Amino acid sequence: xRAPSPLLRFAxxxxxxxxxVSMVVPLLSALSLALEPPTARITGLPLFFPTRFYWPxxxxxxxxxxxxxxxxxxxxxxxxxxxxxxxxxxxxxxSISRVRMPGSRFLLYFFVSTMFLAESVLxxxxxxxxxxxxxxxxxxxxxxxxxxxxxxxxxxxxxxxxIPREYDEAANIDGAGDWRILWRVILPQMWPxxxxxxxxxxxxxxxxxxxxxxxxxxxxxxxxSLGLLELGGPNVGVLPQIRMAATLIAMLxxxxxxxxxxxxxxxxxxxxxxxx
Numbered sequence: 504x505r506a507p508s509p510l511l512r513f514a515x516x517x518x519x520x521x522x523x524v525s526m527v528v529p530l531l532s533a534l535s536l537a538l539e540p541p542t543a544r545i546t547g548l549p550l551f552f553p554t555r556f557y558w559p560x561x562x563x564x565x566x567x568x569x570x571x572x573x574x575x576x577x578x579x580x581x582x583x584x585x586x587x588x589x590x591x592x593x594x595x596x597x598s599i600s601r602v603r604m605p606g607s608r609f610l611l612y613f614f615v616s617t618m619f620l621a622e623s624v625l626x627x628x629x630x631x632x633x634x635x636x637x638x639x640x641x642x643x644x645x646x647x648x649x650x651x652x653x654x655x656x657x658x659x660x661x662x663x664x665x666i667p668r669e670y671d672e673a674a675n676i677d678g679a680g681d682w683r684i685l686w687r688v689i690l691p692q693m694w695p696x697x698x699x700x701x702x703x704x705x706x707x708x709x710x711x712x713x714x715x716x717x718x719x720x721x722x723x724x725x726x727x728s729l730g731l732l733e734l735g736g737p738n739v740g741v742l743p744q745i746r747m748a749a750t751l752i753a754m755l756x757x758x759x760x761x762x763x764x765x766x767x768x769x770x771x772x773x774x775x776x777x778x779x
Contacts (some may be wrong), residue, residue, distance in 0.1 A: 529598040533644070537561065537748040557744070558581075564749030567741055572723065578756070580645045580715075580726055581708040585701050587650045593693070596659035597685045600672065611660060614653040626717050633718060644718040645726070649708060655700045661694040663689060698764040706757045727753045 540557040564570065595614070597606040629638075629648045638644035666689060674684045712728040725733060731750060736739075738767060 533747050533751060536744060537564075537751055539744045541742050541744060543744075560742075560744045560748040561752060562779035564752060565746045565749075567745055568730065568734050568749045570727075570730075570749055570752060573725055573727045573734075574756070576642060576724060577653055577709055577727040579642050581705050581756075583642075583646045584649045584708045585704045586705055587646065588652055588655055589697055589701065591650055592652070592655035592659050593685065593690070593697075595656045597681070597689065599656075600660045601668075601684070602681065603691075611657065614651075614656045616653070617651075618653040622713055626713070629714070630717055639718060640720050640724060641718075642724060645711075645715050648714065649704075652704070655704070658696060659693065662693060663670075666692055702761055702764055705760050706743055709757050 523581070526631065535559055538556045538558070540555060541560075543557075587760070598604060599611050625648075625690065633639050633644045633647070634643075636647075638647060653673070670688050672682055674688050709726075710728055712732070715726045715729045721751075722730075731753060
């Protein structure tokens with residue numbers, strides 16, 4: 504394959520540089536605002552440098568907005584969703600990819616079709632079902648609607664399809680059943696794919712605002728995204744510097760999860776989710 508021309512390479516690098524700047528500038532602007540002293544005059548510029556680095560804003564943001572409780576609620580919801588969704592998607596994907604029961608591919612397409620429904624369309628049915636189950640105003644009520652997701656099932660099915668069936672046959676010869684094959688043979692080769700979906704699910708759940716807004720009514724059950732809006736709104740009296748500091752603190756768990764699972768994520772991207 505012929506190497507791209509210097510002009511094309513320059514255009515690609517310029518485009519990537521513009522994309523990088525467009526992502527970095529808002530983050531730097533947020534950090535600049537969070538470091539401004541409470542008495543400083545806010546310029547409103549998209550990017551400015553603070554008059555001095557006032558770190559107590561982060562401490563005040565943690566305390567004033569009760570970030571400890573918000574973090575605890577969001578961690579329970581996000582980690583519960585990741586664990587439950589991964590287990591359900593793994594079992595569903597195994598039944599479609601390996602068991603090949605009648606109508607399994609149609610079931611896969613049904614799962615995938617749910618991805619095209621806007622979340623706002625599903626809010627009323629979700630609310631009614633959770634009301635009947637007595638799960639309104641509970642953290643479990645935020646987790647349950649997220650446990651079945653078409654993208655995770657599709658991704659796991661495609662990953663399992665790439666795993667040679669000779670592994671299954673060898674395990675069958677040794678007397679292993681479907682359950683043992685799934686957890687002892689298939690699962691060890693699925694970790695890159697699981698890490699990829701774990702990052703996607705955790706970040707999406709951590710940042711989700713609409714579903715917690717509908718399900719939760721008590722401030723003691725607020726997640727981070729909901730709490731930042733409800734408890735840190737302009738009418739509450741919290742300074743914008745402190746609100747921005749709390750917002751930056753709220754980004755840390757998602758960043759931490761990505762850094763921890765980055766190696767498995769890159770492995771899934773590079774080799775299609777299969778360990779050699």
